Amino acid sequence: MCSTCGCDQAGHLTHAHDHHHGHDHTHEPTEHLELGKAVLAHNDAHAEQNRAWLNKRQIRMIDIVSSPGSGKTALLEVTLDALQGRLPCAVIVGDVATDNDAQRLKGRGAPVVQVETQGACHLDAARIQGLLPQVTEQGAKLVIVENVGNLVCPAAFDLGQHERVAVLSVTEGEDKPLKYPALFHRASLVILTKSDLLPHLRFDVDACIENVRRVNPSASVLQLSAWTREGMAPWLAVLERGCS
Amino acid sequence: MHEVSLMTAVLQHVDQVLADKPACQVKGLTLRVGLLSGADPEALAFCFPLVAKGTAAEGAALHLLQPPLLLSCATCGARTETTTIDLKCGTCGAHDVMVQDGQDLIIQSLEVC
Numbered sequence: 001m002c003s004t005c006g007c008d009q010a011g012h013l014t015h016a017h018d019h020h021h022g023h024d025h026t027h028e029p030t031e032h033l034e035l036g037k038a039v040l041a042h043n044d045a046h047a048e049q050n051r052a053w054l055n056k057r058q059i060r061m062i063d064i065v066s067s068p069g070s071g072k073t074a075l076l077e078v079t080l081d082a083l084q085g086r087l088p089c090a091v092i093v094g095d096v097a098t099d100n101d102a103q104r105l106k107g108r109g110a111p112v113v114q115v116e117t118q119g120a121c122h123l124d125a126a127r128i129q130g131l132l133p134q135v136t137e138q139g140a141k142l143v144i145v146e147n148v149g150n151l152v153c154p155a156a157f158d159l160g161q162h163e164r165v166a167v168l169s170v171t172e173g174e175d176k177p178l179k180y181p182a183l184f185h186r187a188s189l190v191i192l193t194k195s196d197l198l199p200h201l202r203f204d205v206d207a208c209i210e211n212v213r214r215v216n217p218s219a220s221v222l223q224l225s226a227w228t229r230e231g232m233a234p235w236l237a238v239l240e241r242g243c244s
Numbered sequence: 245m246h247e248v249s250l251m252t253a254v255l256q257h258v259d260q261v262l263a264d265k266p267a268c269q270v271k272g273l274t275l276r277v278g279l280l281s282g283a284d285p286e287a288l289a290f291c292f293p294l295v296a297k298g299t300a301a302e303g304a305a306l307h308l309l310q311p312p313l314l315l316s317c318a319t320c321g322a323r324t325e326t327t328t329i330d331l332k333c334g335t336c337g338a339h340d341v342m343v344q345d346g347q348d349l350i351i352q353s354l355e356v357c
Contacts, residue, residue, distance in 0.1 A: 030271050030357040033261060039253050039275075039349040121246050153246035155282035156349070181329040182282035185343070214330050217339035 043157055046125035050132065050160025054143070059136055060243050061143040063159050065183060066167035067176075068149030071193040073101045074226040075167065075235075076146060080108035082236055083142075087243055090140035092131055094123040094148040101146065111135055121153040128159045141243045151176065155183035163242065166219075169194040170201055174208035181215040189220045191235065196225040247287040250349060251295040257351055262300050265356070270301040272355035276309050278346040279329055285310060304355075313346035 038044065054061050066072050076091065083089055089110040093101045094117060102114035113135050115127060123145065135143060145161065147154045166187035168176055171194055177184040184190065190212050192205065209221050222238075224231030254275065262268045277285050285308045296302045312325040317333035318341065324334035332339050 030355045033354040033356060035257075035261065035351045035353055037257055037351045039250055039257065039351060042253065042256075120249070122249075152282060156246070156250075178329070182280050182347075185280050185329075185331075185347075213339055214332070217331055217341060 040156060040158075043125050046129055047158035047160040050125055050129055051162070053129075053132060054160065054162070057136070059141055059143060060163075061145065061159070061161045062163045062165055062239075062242075063145045063147055063154075063161040064165045064167060065147045065151075065154045065187070066149060066169075067151045067172060070149070070167045070169040070172065071226055072146050072149070072167050073104055075191070075193060075224075076105055076144060077108065078226045078229060078232060079144075079236065079239070080105060080110050082232065083239065084109035087142055087240055088138070088140045089142045089144060090135040090138070091144050091146065092123075092128065092135055093146045096120070096148060111138055111140070117148060121148055121150050122157050123147055123154065123159060124157050125159050142239060151180040151183050155180075155186055163188050165189045165191060167191050167193055168208070170198055170203040170205075170208075174204050175211055177208070177211040177215050184212060184219070185215045187216065187219055189222065189238065190216075192221065192223040194225060194227070195223045195231060196228045247283060248291045248295060250283055251288060251291050254351055255295060255299050255301055258301055258354065259299070261354065262356065268300060268356045270304040270354055270356050272305045272307060272353075273301055274307040274309065274352040274354075276311060276348075276350040276352050278348050278350075279310060279313050279327070280343060280347045281349040283349045300356075309352065311346065314344040315341040316344050317341050 064072050080089060091105055091110055091112045092115060093112065094115045095101055096117050096119060099114040102112045105112045113131050115123060145159060164187045166184050168190060170192055192208065205223065212219055212221055222231060222234050224235055258270060277283050288308060289306060292306045312327045315324040315326065315331060317336060317338055319338035320333060320336040322333055322335035331341050333341055
């Protein structure tokens with residue numbers, strides 16, 4: 001097809017209708033290239049390499065995603081404290097700026113690496129690949145990635161994790177899974193945090209779980225409070241079972 | 245706004261495709277934006293001219309297709325097409341469905357000359 005006039009044949013100058021313009025442009029034939037190529041194929045290839053690297057060493061990796069302020073770091077503080085001496089862990093923390101989260105997580109028995117993305121809204125598999133040897137050199141059997149707080153962008157980027165965990169605090173609203181379906185669709189586990197605040201809120205837990213089901217019928221849902229520790233045992237069991 | 249990263253990746257693929265055709269210009273670029281891809285068509289369209297500037301795709305027409313989600317039901321085996329993200333079987337109503345199509349951002353085709 002000519003890219004200038006749209007005729008089917010380059011050089012095709014005759015047609016039935018009449019008009020007031022000439023045919024003095026150059027007919028440029030265009031070539032149609034059918035690709036069907038996934039845009040994130042490059043990232044996905046790195047992610048598969050990461051999974052293979054981890055599997056060879058019998059190391060499990062989970063990616064924790066949520067909005068900013070949902071309580072990911074608070075959850076990891078009590079998780080690392082509880083797993084000390086039970087399961088060797090390592091943590092990779094992603095934030096746009098500051099190492100505040102890494103500072104909070106250090107001294108709890110697990111090596112912690114902070115990634116400052118300098119404006120990027122997500123971690124990608126290549127970035128994780130460069131950190132895995134370093135973060136696991138002390139013998140970690142579980143690598144926990146705390147992704148950049150964002151319910152949109154991290155969804156599409158497979159890091160090579162074995163499980164993706166979406167954290168949703170009960171102060172955020174029960175319709176978040178419907179508003180951010182790509183992220184909740186890709187999580188195998190959804191954790192409702194800050195459950196100690198439920199008596200003070202109008203958050204409908206059953207409606208939230210139903211909303212999770214609508215975008216991700218197979219996801220498990222846990223409810224806990226990192227503050228009171230209520231509900232922590234099933235979460236710790238998920239982590240330990242995955243690494244046994 | 246990870247659409248800038250995504251569009252940058254799109255144009256890297258285009259560069260690879262055109263590696264052996266250095267004189268080629270892209271006239272048209274068609275993307276399939278899955279409903280569950282996490283990419284926003286409007287944001288992709290917004291950043292395309294900025295990211296494409298100075299590349300073989302500068303000035304190209306961007307066509308964004310958003311096909312329906314394709315679900316297959318594990319309970320009754322029926323297939324369902326839906327344009328809303330409510331993952332249940334259109335035949336038996338079960339939630340036990342697998343998404344067969346609609347999770348990815350795909351470079352479908354190029355028109356080059």
